[in-house]
Amino acid sequence: MTEQNVKADQMNNSSFEGSENILLEAKGLYAIYHGLEGAENVVALRGLDIMIQQREFVSVVGTSGAGKSTLLRILGGLQRPSAGSLRYFGQDITNVSEDLLVPFRRNTIGFIFQEGNLLAEHSAYENVLKTLRYAGVSYSASVKRTKEVLHQLGMTSRMHARPQKLSGGELQRVAIARALANKPLLILADEPTGNLDHENTDQVMGLLKDLHNEMNTSILIVTHSPHVASYSDRNIELSDGKIVGHHDAGSNIYALEKSRSVIISETGNMTLPPEVMSAIEPYGNMWNFRFELLNDNPRIIATPKSTSSGICPICNTPVEINSSFCTNCGARLQR
Numbered sequence: 407m408t409e410q411n412v413k414a415d416q417m418n419n420s421s422f423e424g425s426e427n428i429l430l431e432a433k434g435l436y437a438i439y440h441g442l443e444g445a446e447n448v449v450a451l452r453g454l455d456i457m458i459q460q461r462e463f464v465s466v467v468g469t470s471g472a473g474k475s476t477l478l479r480i481l482g483g484l485q486r487p488s489a490g491s492l493r494y495f496g497q498d499i500t501n502v503s504e505d506l507l508v509p510f511r512r513n514t515i516g517f518i519f520q521e522g523n524l525l526a527e528h529s530a531y532e533n534v535l536k537t538l539r540y541a542g543v544s545y546s547a548s549v550k551r552t553k554e555v556l557h558q559l560g561m562t563s564r565m566h567a568r569p570q571k572l573s574g575g576e577l578q579r580v581a582i583a584r585a586l587a588n589k590p591l592l593i594l595a596d597e598p599t600g601n602l603d604h605e606n607t608d609q610v611m612g613l614l615k616d617l618h619n620e621m622n623t624s625i626l627i628v629t630h631s632p633h634v635a636s637y638s639d640r641n642i643e644l645s646d647g648k649i650v651g652h653h654d655a656g657s658n659i660y661a662l663e664k665s666r667s668v669i670i671s672e673t674g675n676m677t678l679p680p681e682v683m684s685a686i687e688p689y690g691n692m693w694n695f696r697f698e699l700l701n702d703n704p705r706i707i708a709t710p711k712s713t714s715s716g717i718c719p720i721c722n723t724p725v726e727i728n729s730s731f732c733t734n735c736g737a738r739l740q741r
């Protein structure tokens with residue numbers, strides 16, 4: 407049994423029934439940044455539900471400002487959600503104190519950031535070693551594990567170099583080594599190849615993929631790049647703080663608009679792809695939606711509710727036939 411199995415088992419022992427393979431589950435996540443000095447609030451996440459199974463490799467894609475980094479910070483317990491809940495192995499950690507959260511993070515999650523975030527005055531070796539010592543691992547075990555993980559990442563010959571002497575690709579290998587050193591159950595990576603050229607991106611992502619296949623670690627990577635996301639087994643597409651698509655390994659995430667799904671939440675709320683939303687201008691208009699099967703694939707058909715019946719479809723009071731709004735409730739109506 408590996409160290410990670412033991413960690414997962416320990417957490418599972420106190421988990422809720424039926425949640426054995428679910429590493430994390432977030433429900434109804436909101437993130438609101440309060441504007442300073444009269445500036446408007448920014449709603450970065452709008453009620454996200456997300457679930458990650460043990461050993462999954464998941465990517466989150468979205469354009470700049472979609473809320474990717476905010477989501478990663480909340481899932482990693484680095485930032486509290488404004489609303490919603492976060493559970494690891496069924497245990498609610500949304501409101502646990504910082505005293506409990508810090509050791510939980512250290513033992514469960516490894517973080518990789520775009521900049522690598524290595525300590526400049528320490529060598530690659532010392533950067534990894536310090537992480538393990540900080541986590542309470544004995545000196546001799548830390549030395550052994552540091553050498554082992556730097557070797558896995560192909561960094562043995564460069565391990566005594568300081569960050570300023572390392573290339574971008576080497577820096578990220580050390581950052582990965584550091585994140586993996588304590589054998590976390592989850593790696594959270596925020597644009598880990600954002601500073602790398604195409605060749606180094608492929609090398610680093612290939613390494614991460616190989617390591618994922620060898621280890622019991624789940625990975626969640628946030629990126630704006632469909633190419634980076636293509637290394638994952640499952641992709642979640644974020645737009646304006648909402649999930650607008652789920653794509654599995656077989657789908658073409660370079661052409662997301664062709665494979666976007668309609669998301670229906672547990673409470674029955676439906677999220678439509680942004681291009682559909684802008685095409686139907688739904689605000690204040692009434693639409694009929696129905697599902698149809700086309701070649702065995704469900705598709706959604708939307709038709710405007712008309713007022714040809716002479717009844718407002720919203721408040722059910724009589725309206726003039728073909729009028730463009732209801733004088734009783736003020737709804738905009740389709741003629």
Ligand SMILES: Nc1ncnc2c1ncn2[C@@H]1O[C@H](COP(=O)(O)OP(=O)(O)OP(=O)(O)O)[C@@H](O)[C@H]1O
Pocket residue numbers: 439440448449450468469470471472473474475476477630
């Ligand atoms: N500390 C903050 N204070 C106020 N607004 C913030 C803060 N952090 C993020 N935001 C805003 O929240 C929204 C989501 O930001 P976030 O960084 O999560 O998006 P992102 O998808 O990671 O973007 P990028 O790819 O550019 O990093 C943006 O509108 C951003 O300006």
